[in-house]
Amino acid sequence: MNADTKTAAVLIASAVLFLALAAAFQRDLWGRPAALPAIPLVDPVFTNPAPTRVSAADLKRTGGDMTDFECNTCHELNKPGNLRFDDKGQVVLPKEHGELVMHHGRNDRNNNCFNCHNPLNREELLTKDGHKLRIWESTRLCASCHGPTYRDWELGVHGRMSGYWNRALGPFTRVDCASCHHPHAPIFAPRPPAPGPHPLRPAAVPPARQHASH
Amino acid sequence: MNDPASKQNPAWAWSDPATVPGMNRRSFLRATVAAASGLAAVAALAPLRELKNFTSVDEFLQKHYTELTPEEMARVLKRIEDEVEKQYGLRPHVRDYKPMNGVEFVYCLNLTRCIGCRKCVHACVAENNQSRSPEIQYIRVLKMPNGTFDVEKAEHNYAPESVPEPGFYYMPVQCHQCKNPPCVKVCPVKATWKDDDGIVVIDYNWCIGCRYCEAACPYWARRFNFTAPSIPKERLNPNMSYLGNRPRQQGVMEKCHFCIQRTRAGRYPACVEVCPAGARKFGNILDPDSEVSHILKDKRVFVLKEEVGTLPRFFYYFEI
Amino acid sequence: MRVLKSNFTFLSRCVRLAFVSDWRYYLWVGALGAVCLLGLNAYAKQFVHGLVVTGMSDQVSWGVYIANFTFLVGVAAAAVMLVIPVYIYKNEELEELVIFGELLAVAAILMCLAFVTVDLGRPDRFWHLMPGIGKFHFPGSMLSWDVIVLNGYLLLNVYICGYMLHSRYRGRHPSKWFYIPFVFIGIVWAVSIHTVTAFLYVGLGGRPFWNSAIVAPRFLASAFTAGPALIILALQVVRRVTSYRSPGEMGLERTATDLGSGRAAGLEDLDTLAVHLPALRNVSKEIRHECLVGARVFEVPPGAVVTREGDTQTNSFFILSGRVLMRRQEGENFRIVRILNAGGLFGEIAALTGAPRAATALTDGPVQLLRLPAESLRRLMRDHKMHSLIKSGMARRVVITDRALLTLRSIVQVSMIINVFLLFNELFKEFYTESLHGASAKYLFFGLHGYHALNPWIWTAITCNLTAMVLLILPVSRSLKFLDIACVLAVVGIWIEKGMGLVIPGFIPTPLGEMVEYTPSLNETLICFGIWAFGLLCYTVLLRVAVPILQGEISQANEPGSGLQDSDVQLRTLVESQSSHKGRVGSADH
DSSP states (O other), X not given: OOHHHHHHHHHHHHXXXXXXXXXXXXXXXXXXXXXXXXXXXXXXXXXXXOOSSOOHHHHHHTTOOOGGGOGGGTSOTTOXXXXXXXXXXXXXXXXXXXXXXXXXXXXXXTOXXXXXXXXXXTTEEEOTTSOEEEGGGXXXXXXXXXXXXXXXXXXXXXXXXXXXXXXXXXXXXXXXXXXXXXXXSOSOOOBOOOOOOOOSOGGGSOSOOOOOOO | OOSHHHHHSSTXXXXXXXXXXXXXXXXXXXXXXXXXXXXXXXXXXXXXXGOOSOOOHHHHHOOOGGGOOHHHHHHHHHHHHHHHHHHHSOOOEEEOOOOOTTOOEEEEEETTTOOOOOHHXXXXXXXXXXXXXXXXXXXXXXXXXXXXXXXXGOBSSOOOSSBOOTTEEEEEEOOOOOSSOHHHHHOTTOOEEEOTTSOEEEOTTTOOOOOHHHHHOXXXXXXXXXXXXXXXXXXXXXXXXXXXXXXXXXXXXXXOOSOHHHHTTTBOOHHHHHOTTOOEEEEETTXXXXXXXXXXXXXXXXXXXXXXXXXXXXXXXXXX | OHHHHHHHXXXXXXXXXHHOOOHHHHHHHHHHHHHHHHHHHHHHHHHHHOGGGSSOOSSSOOOHHHHHHHXXXXXXXTTHHHHIIIIISOOSTTGGGHHHHHHHHHHHHHHHHHHHHHHOSOGGGGGGGSTTTSOOOTTTOHHHHHHHHHHHHHHHHHHHHHHHHHHHHHTOOOOHHXXXXXXXXXXXXXXXXXXXXXXXXXXXXXXXXXXXXXXHHHHHHHHHHHHHHHHHHHHHHHHHHHSOOOGGGGTOOOOOOOOOOOXXXXXXXXXXXXXXXGGGGGSOHHHHHHHTTTOXXXXXXXXXXXXXXXXXXXXXXXXXXXXXXXXXXXTTEEEEEEEEOTTOEESHXXXXXXXXXXXXXXXXXXXXXXXXXXXHHHHHTXXXXXXXXXXXXXXXXXXXXXXXXXXXXXXXXXXXXXXXXXXXXXHHHHHSSOOGGGHHHHHHHHOBTTBOTTHXXXXXXXXXXXXXXXXXXXXXXXXXXXXXXXXXXXXXXXXXXXXXXXXXXXXXXXXXXXOOOOOOOHHHHHHHHHHHHHHHHHHHHHHHXXXXXXXXXXXXXXXXXXXXXXXXXXXXXXXXXXXXXXXXHHHHTO
């Protein structure tokens, strides 16, 4: 095969190659991006800014049902009850209030009902220095023991602020103690977390790592 | 050299194909190859058929944010509202919020309180119209074992029954709006810059998508739109700002901007408002009565990667 | 108007050159063109769907595009490794070859610009980068510096090459002031393009793997290794394709004439030669004696083929009396490239470079020849005047001597040693203190938290580099075969080390400690191949245009329709008289 024929052959082959490429490009045979994984939309509970619980104050503010706090339908005024304690010194709840869960303080050291409630009027709370408060004014009662926390709360450092940081432009809301902390078991309850991040390249991400010795 | 052509012009006979027998066929073949390759080149561009809504002439010619006159900005905002309405069927309100005078934002995060519930992540996504698939989330919550700050030991994908888990603390990370931001330094077109109130903003219509800022950020705070973002229509937040949460396009960067559409109107960002544990604090550091001023004054705050010199506006602290 | 027309002719001839050649060229260019189109198609898909079609992610946000870019900036900068020996150290072997380095720099920069463009998320917004009409963040952003230095370097090299080729085309000696200052600027600029590119990485405080002073010196050392290594390989390819294949394939050449045994040459032959070559008179007696070793004189009849194009003997011939035609086969035609009279020298290129005979030498009339073996010619060239005379005669061709390649070898050798030394520095710094900042290096070399995708790559690179270094140090690499192996190993090793071994590990782990690995996708790979093919295509076309101009085949003197000059009249009459010689020279031409 002399050079002349070789050249012609190469040129013809090139032309055929380019035409084949043109056809292949038109048919779009490769390289389409893989479909992205369907990621379920997040449950709206995870974007809901409502506080953890509804306190008495919240209920009162929103005009809800306050019958749970009308203690004197059962209790008499000025009639202190007898608290019974078990052998570990923990208060034994009367069967009428058996559904309550009492875990106030480390090692449940503050489970004594009358540390907070006025024994003479169950609808009132009593601070140690004699202030009488209604149930929905419980924040001041919490403050009477939890001083530093209350100090921080007043400054906006503890608890959640919402609304306007620029007080001149609008109202702000400071959430009350009882809106996050149940007064009888104040420790912040664990809850299920929202779903974790979905990576763009799932194959490149490891399965959950183990916290081995580092 | 008996061929007739070379008798006429010997020294350059080879350069004149028409005079040489056999060259005609060669020229024809060459022309065929050239035509075939031209055809293949045009066919190679066939995928461009699928290009829709890539850019309008106005958007292409749009000037940098800092150079737009108020009238031009008004036109741009209207154009964006039209585009969003066309795509999502809902007409938003897009405003251009300017920084307030006498305001410098600071963010504080209480690591004792954070329980790792990730509500902040999703509240941010909902507020700021982030793409759901591919998923873009500005906030990343790290589950850290007690006793270390080594982020290599962090777990990003934890999914236990309930949080917090004993023995761990949770550290959410998002853009720290640094006072000395490396991302601003490296952007070749000044598409991102530090605004007067401390927020590091991005002009999404100016960004060229080189991702140098993403490489520069020591906190992995910036996100890139690898493809066109997808936001479900029913979850679109119509209260938008130009530098903030208006829907972004394919090929541009985005990141936390302290919810500009809220904060520059005086409100708390979405992550602060949703946190059930009250771990997040936000405010104006120039106001001595703001909660963040109190925190920086009284609490033992620290910043991440202080040695890099970024001077973040995001302070972490522990209590008790 | 005339100037415009002549420039147009120049350009159109250049363009024509790019489209017309032999089958090997068509095959090479056709294949490259097909790969380019595959890349273009892949890029069209990326343009439509976004960078999701690549393997990149928010965690690893730069991939093979930037890896290739980094490597190619180094290749472009290494063109300066030819310029420095020639213009600062006055190395003559490399003088004609500087342009090959500069053309490689042009092709490499074009590839760099292509790689950066395909990496952008919004390439339609390119105008935002232009100073004046966009917003150019200079001097703050290192990327803006990079834009300036890369484009400036491209313009610099295009200007220098264009000026040199244009001057050669016009048959003019290039004016010093139009290119020497630019050449020296080019030296500084070449170092700057690579330093600035290194600073892109070094300037990121949040990435401890990159934030180290040694990155810029490592870049330069590896660039000055890989660049000249590529040039060594490219020059050998150029040498091979610009020396034509044995015309025996064409079946049109007569075999070389047997010259007989001749007689031993003596001093009186040198005196005869000196009549026509006055410079010979001043050559010392000692050199004259030395160069006569093995020299013989032949009486050659007319129409004899003294040397045949493509032959591989290494004798050179001085013409004592008579006339010799040098002709070459081009496609189907013959071209008389030179006519030599008494005092002329031919065959010296083969003698000095070992390349196959570039042309066929035919005697025109009875000729007396002095044949010098290669070694004798070299001894003669120990005389300074003879040396420059012979070299300047050779300068009309592209002469890639083995000595030039060996000079480049010593550059690659030293640079590779420095490169390996700097690697050891880096390894010590990363691993000795066991600090947390060594996480990325640990991932790269040994794997981290069970992830080790890059380990085989980096260890291959280190093996290649070390092997190349050893080969380059040993004298065995003075032989071209081993030199080529060492160069290929060096290029591969450095490509991996600078590409996958630098860019990717900087992202793993992320600044928040997350481990996400990276694999280029099919589209990404096709685009990379497409851009490499585009670069090779550019280089091929540039050489295809440059070499004939440098060799004098394309020049203003032989433009179609130009006025004939004396030598051309000679040629024409000669050819016409030849065609009437049937059965002698004429019949041998087919």
